[in-house]
Amino acid sequence: MAWSNIYFIGIGGIGMSAIARYYKFKGYSVGGYDRTPSELTRELEKEGIAVHYEDDIKYIPTRVEDTLVVYTPAIPETLSELRYVKENGYRVIKRSRMLGEIASGQKCLAVAGTHGKTTTSTLVAHILTESGEGCTAFLGGISKNYGTNVLMSENEVVVAEADEFDRSFLQLNPDIAAITAMDADHLDIYGDLAHVQEAFRQFASQVKDTLILKYGLPVSGKDTSAKILSYHYDDKAADFHAENMQIDGLGHFIYDLHHPGGVISGIRVGTLGRVNVENSVAAAAICLCHGVAPEAIRKAIGTFQGAQRRLDEHVNTASLTYIDDYAHHPAELATAISSIREIFPGRKLTGIFQPHLYTRTRDFAPEFAQALSGLDKVILLDIYPAREEPIPGVSSEIIFKDITAPEKILLTKEELMPYLEKEPVDVLVTFGAGNIDRFIEPIKQMLLAR
Numbered sequence: 001m002a003w004s005n006i007y008f009i010g011i012g013g014i015g016m017s018a019i020a021r022y023y024k025f026k027g028y029s030v031g032g033y034d035r036t037p038s039e040l041t042r043e044l045e046k047e048g049i050a051v052h053y054e055d056d057i058k059y060i061p062t063r064v065e066d067t068l069v070v071y072t073p074a075i076p077e078t079l080s081e082l083r084y085v086k087e088n089g090y091r092v093i094k095r096s097r098m099l100g101e102i103a104s105g106q107k108c109l110a111v112a113g114t115h116g117k118t119t120t121s122t123l124v125a126h127i128l129t130e131s132g133e134g135c136t137a138f139l140g141g142i143s144k145n146y147g148t149n150v151l152m153s154e155n156e157v158v159v160a161e162a163d164e165f166d167r168s169f170l171q172l173n174p175d176i177a178a179i180t181a182m183d184a185d186h187l188d189i190y191g192d193l194a195h196v197q198e199a200f201r202q203f204a205s206q207v208k209d210t211l212i213l214k215y216g217l218p219v220s221g222k223d224t225s226a227k228i229l230s231y232h233y234d235d236k237a238a239d240f241h242a243e244n245m246q247i248d249g250l251g252h253f254i255y256d257l258h259h260p261g262g263v264i265s266g267i268r269v270g271t272l273g274r275v276n277v278e279n280s281v282a283a284a285a286i287c288l289c290h291g292v293a294p295e296a297i298r299k300a301i302g303t304f305q306g307a308q309r310r311l312d313e314h315v316n317t318a319s320l321t322y323i324d325d326y327a328h329h330p331a332e333l334a335t336a337i338s339s340i341r342e343i344f345p346g347r348k349l350t351g352i353f354q355p356h357l358y359t360r361t362r363d364f365a366p367e368f369a370q371a372l373s374g375l376d377k378v379i380l381l382d383i384y385p386a387r388e389e390p391i392p393g394v395s396s397e398i399i400f401k402d403i404t405a406p407e408k409i410l411l412t413k414e415e416l417m418p419y420l421e422k423e424p425v426d427v428l429v430t431f432g433a434g435n436i437d438r439f440i441e442p443i444k445q446m447l448l449a450r
Helices: 014-025 039-046 080-087 095-103 117-130 165-171 193-205 274-290 294-303 330-343 358-372 413-421 436-449
Strands: 005-009 029-033 050-052 067-071 091-094 107-112 136-143 148-151 157-162 176-179 210-214 227-232 240-247 253-259 262-268 312-316 321-325 349-353 377-380 407-410 427-431
Touching (some): 005 080, 014 039, 039 050, 107 117, 176 193, 176 274, 210 274, 240 274, 262 294, 274 330, 312 436, 321 436, 330 349, 330 358
Parallel strands (some): 107 157, 107 176, 136 157, 210 227
16 A cells, blocks of 8 residues: 555544454554544544544644545535545545455454344454464454454454445445345435345345355345345354253353354353344354354353443342443344343333434334333433434424333433433443443443442
């Protein structure tokens, strides 16, 4: 690469910050802009990456010929810095293109899907690291084992979370890939489910060697030249599936993994929930196809601590539990709620949900209401807009009115902590992809003080 400076517009995003860290590790001069400080941007600054929070062209490296600019599609086109670099001769590329360039020429193991991809790809990276082979990994969350969203290695194996947002995953041509789910999402980009599925089939066509599909997904041999194998939580028709499942005293599943080469017995899943059994089956399938030894896979699944904000335990006692989860799509919410119900039967389950995006709220309001109705009590917050302008008539109220849970209340973010301080709690869960994560530590400290 001919550049000495790499400048990131939207550097605080989970995918952007991983690539920024990678190029800092490789010796480039790295800096960038983000709208607001966060834990991630503070970590970048500690690592020597210059981050600023005002939209000002004075921070952009002046040597056009030495500077590559990377941006995320979550950044509005009206941003002064983005307009400036596009109008003044800089080479400007999207994050997804950058990831595609890094992965090309190396063996790429990718995980795509409308949900499940962060945990599954993080577990693949953990298995490869624990096995001693190692990998370079670009993750869509912070690995709790390693405290980062990027792993570095000198070997030529890349693990990538393949994100369908803005069709980003179509920049990848993986050797081995899994598709975990193909639900309707990002309809502001795709329009309808048919176009979502069409994009996933295009992704499947770009897989070079082996495609591992969640059993039952609408992808077939006519969509790809790759060998197709299937996985499932417990369906014996799938090539990879779990049998003989039990739950231990701490809520962790133990199972036997059946696969085309035999059985891996007595796998204890290090993370909670039925959903993580299925994620571990998918990760094991990728690693077996890559050639990792079965015993190394069994051990690594047991030591896996998960990704931050994925069924993330913060307090867990017999009488008080607090979990945080990134779920922001109705299918994710329903899966997370049913998993938590199974782990903590008979306890009162209270969920705090912050809807993410006006368009997603508009497109899935009935489905959100149905999923949230699986809780005993719902605390619903205002919509987090992210990159969007308000849409007339779209507010959290269009979800709230159809929730049938025994208890429900609509609150602003400012009202949340004063309300919780007076409320009895049994099992409490925060859900959402916006800035609800800013409440995790205050809620945890308040509950521990009890």
